[in-house]
Amino acid sequence: MDQTTLPEAVGKFIAATNAHDADALAAVFGDGATVRDDGTTYAGEAEIRDWIQRHLINPKIVITPTSFAGDRLVASGDGDFPGGPLSFAFVFDIKDDRVTDLAIDPV
Template sequence: MPVKPAGLPEVIGKFFDAKNVHDADAVARTFAEGAHVEDDGKTYRGRQEIRDWSAKESGGVQIVLTVTEATHHGREAVVIADASGNFPGSPLAFVFRFQGTHDDFSEINHLAIELKQ
């Protein structure tokens, strides 16, 4: 089922949809060519590294992300999502901090992911 949290740019819904079906290519397409992702103390730059990060992150672990809260102002959006699956500690809540490339937020330019405290 597609994710379209109310008030969020369409590309963020596409990101979560792609993550939930473990489609690394579709995840990468939601990002601008020069985008970067910060996750677990590492930075991934450009669509190819982002694609590889997404594929590796999903490898062997069936994770489903469920958006529980979301805010959007201009080129920035913050999403809290529960990650559930076959991993220790499931479910865990994560904060996804998105920055868009343009005023219309047509692509993701930056994403920082952290465990919700």
Template sequence: MRHDQPRTIAPDALPEVVIRYVKAHGARDTATAVSAFTGDATVIDDGHTYEGTAEITDWLGRSAGEFTYTTRLTAAWQTDATHYVATQHLEGDFPGGVVDLHYRFALRDDLIERLVIEA
């Protein structure tokens, strides 16, 4: 499969590590969410880059407590054996109140090596 030709998949067909991260992040379970990442993982969210588990742990802790919101996984794509995109619909008390975010995952050794979150 070519990297530039994403294939729609059912959200429940995402790799186990992606589903574990999404569920843990939604439940604000930082420890479980962090366990889904490689030790040298990178997360890019809202224009900021977080590298390694310590920075990712801090980011998850802040993002979980900043606003109250609900999430629903609405779509998923696979671009190749290690790259996936999951779309989540969020509603809450953050500016704008509603947003669809795309979580772009790159996996290595069955863990998340890179996550880019964008609207």
């Protein structure tokens, strides 16, 4: 999938995840952002930074986009976890080129 067709914030999220760059990932999120993943909601900078480290950086996640429509990215996620790669849907709310809400569900 051509990442030039993605909103800037989504492209930055993928690039920072794949580079395992926690600071660049944290910079993708706006003030007061939330992430909903694995049945838990992470709110605010400290919780999101912890989520980034535990769910993306430590397991060395690599995201390979397969489709994007509206606000929904479907991608394969692989890394140091059992059963991978797995397909996920990432639904982004974006304001001023920053992610304000991200919901992640298996597909």
